[in-house]
Amino acid sequence: EDQVTQSPEALRLQEGESSSLNCSYTVSGLRGLFWYRQDPGKGPEFLFTLYSAGEEKEKERLKATLTKKESFLHITAPKPEDSATYLCAVQAIDNAGNMLTFGGGTRLMVKP
């Protein structure tokens, strides 16, 4: 069974204080690892897809990296508007469809 564990559950940062969010996963064969951002009461917003170990993707202050067992979302010099829940999900090769298995998320709060 595919499993995704995110840590920490919650993270408080001061504006400008860089940090990393962790996503550990177990999957029979990885088709892709996905990062989403979710604001309260809203739908998840797609950020990145990573396909193979060593791959990195960047978008503004966010950088996602992937190893064979985990992924990191690095946040550089965060701003209050980066406050949200960040969700990690995996898609397995042996899925009949393209279903995503999500982790529990990391709730990020950035204080000015």
Place this chain on the structure above:
Amino acid sequence: DSGVTQTPKHLITATGQRVTLRCSPRSGDLSVYWYQQSLDQGLQFLIQYYNGEERAKGNILERFSAQQFPDLHSELNLSSLELGDSALYFCASSPQGRTEAFFGQGTRLTVV
């Protein structure tokens, strides 16, 4: 705006009742997914349709059913509702040949 439209945004109903949630995918997307998000379970995959056919099934209760119509919109039917069915229900769609899914803003269902 992801381009995925869900209606209604909010729904309050009594136990034992039946409701229908509607989803219009992004233009051109053939795959539609339904997910449930509750406080204790996180985001859980329910079911996927591809061009009108069921493609994959997750932890969907027998009381729940879905379909995708020829115009590609989808409906999720929830019947014999229980208090525990209260949750956010998200629809997502993905482009053909791509792995990432784009989520709608969700329907918040409250069963009283």
